[in-house]
Amino acid sequence: MAHPRIIALATANPVAQFSQEELLTISPYTDERRRGFFLHSGIERRHLYLDKTSFRPTETTDELNARYREGSIEIGCKAIRRALELAACSAQEIDFLATTSCTGRLCPGLDAYFVREFRMKEGIQRVHVGDMGCASAMIALQQAHNYLIAFPGHRALIVSAEICSSTYYLDDSLETAVANAIFADGAAAAILASEGPGIEVLGHMSLVRPEYLGLMGFTYPNGRPRILLSKEIRGIATSMIKTLTEGILARYHLKQEEIRFWVLHSAGRGVLERAQRAMRLSDDDLAFSRGVLRQYGNMSSATALFVLNEVVKSGQASPGDLGLMIALGPGFCAEGALLRW
Template identity: 30%
Template sequence: MAPTGLLAGAKARILDVATATPPHSYSQTDVLDLYGITDPRIRSLFTNSAIERRNLTIPPADPATGGPRTETQGELLAKHRESGISMGVEALEACLKRLGASVDDVGYLMCVTSTGFLTPGFSARIIREMGLPRTCSRADIVGMGCNAGLNALTGVTGWASAHPGRLAIMLCVEACSAAYVFDDTMRSAVVNSLFGDGAAAVAVRADEQGGGAEGAVGSAGGEGPQILKFSSLLIPEALDAMRYDWDDAQGKFSFFLDRDVPYVVGANAEQVVDTLLAGTGVRRTDVAQWIVHSGGKKVIDSVMVNLGLTRHDLRHTVSVLRDHGNLSSGSFLFSYRRLLDEGVVRPGDYCVLMTMGPGSTIETALVRWDMDGCERQ
């Protein structure tokens, strides 16, 4: 568990967030019909998922079958690379534009993905593609799964706090279409009914004491909520409940979700939130906003029940699942963007961010808006 108490040193802030998806959106029925799936169990799984549409990169039709062509593992990795770079660049460009910043302002880039493996990773490729400074520090988090966005935000916050006034970016890039196996098993159907493609960029900067330095992005301090604390919980007895491993029968990597995942997450959600709030003087009832990973209908319901939340509390989590499916590590940032667009955040509001994924792991963060932060976003 993370230690109690607030983060020390310069307070880092979330300046802004931008998202991107591939151009093609499909309803659940569209996907079923494209692949000619008639099994009533699988069709029911898709249509009762609380997901209406997802952005996907589906391969062209196979003339022999009329359905989408079966892709090799090499083709899936190429999709991961090409679609990931395209979405990642779009999200990062949009984030910088919202800030009034340029690529030259970026001092640190951390990229997160679990839908493929590249060496060099997305960070180096996007630095080259966008022309970020060659001196830009970088890191890649690969394979941590849906919780990884908050794992990475911890690292980005640490860098920003050590370099006050410098702009740090976390970029989640998830081309989930590149991680699909299509067969007639319920194991594959669960995964194929759930995940969508998307990227999200979040900009972080720590306040400088005594005002902003020359060349700093935006005004000195005040842009967005302060990041106050992180807390993690590893559930080792559920280590195999979510995994991405090699499927000999298919000759590809394949994702697996245990049917008990929602209950494992829900049963442990209260403990990690209580640890997050311990030593802060913040009670659970003081938290005005909740941003939870759109892990699936049962996961959302389980978290809601165990934390005593309402459908309104998780409205953005639910709506992102409905419109995009599970976007893996970037899901919570899509919900965060919707919260900002809603314009309801008030000075003094606390917000809990929560992600969960393989390990099994639950990650949380506590942030707080001040007057300037509300006006900025």
């Protein structure tokens, strides 16, 4: 049986990009510790769905919601359009659509807007992954993989669209300052098929640790989203990445040295540094993850697909090369996929 494969992958961002120094000028942070979260984050710039000339961090909840709606649809459509062009297929050929977003709420959801915009078929099957945070694209990839196993010959589309800038929150907490320093806006789209050239998705594995449920997610004081981001996450995330990697390698009878590409979610500088030490990875192994963090920041669910896209664009992969793709999310979870070029 042929493995489902990614036949096209594309990304999109808002036009406006900001250096960390620029963002500090419109933030309320004046103390060295909070400023350090921006300046020592491993991030040089971020794309945000904001108007550089008029933005002030005083938006109402209604204004945040409106900006999320407009931005997520806009950049999501850009990513879809580019992916369809790369796959040389029409939107009417898509049989299954999985959308992911955790930075806002829409009803009807993003999927409905994309179906209308691209005039997709009336019988298209859809699923939205909404509250699995940065791991959401991996869950969508699982669902697309499972769909294509059940319906060979069909095509599936994954779209991750995040407007993290619609979730900023200003208070005295260090964790909100960290969140404001690293999260960014972006969208990614991947088209999968059960045949043709592409990156094979050999299988998936999940690791869920509900004892850490309270360490990451959102709270909603007065209805406004506020990121929950415990400082304990870095250590726990590292342990879970290592455990998940060992599980995938054991399941497929592989050694770590056989993994050519490490497609790790660019969660933050500290998480990547700890994962590198714990798993004895080289700087080259994490070059793509660090590159995405540096140039884009953490775009929540879209980020892992951005990292994979950088691998593809590099042209370094050869037929038969293996890749391990891992993202983390609230719950607390680690989600992984084994890939083959």
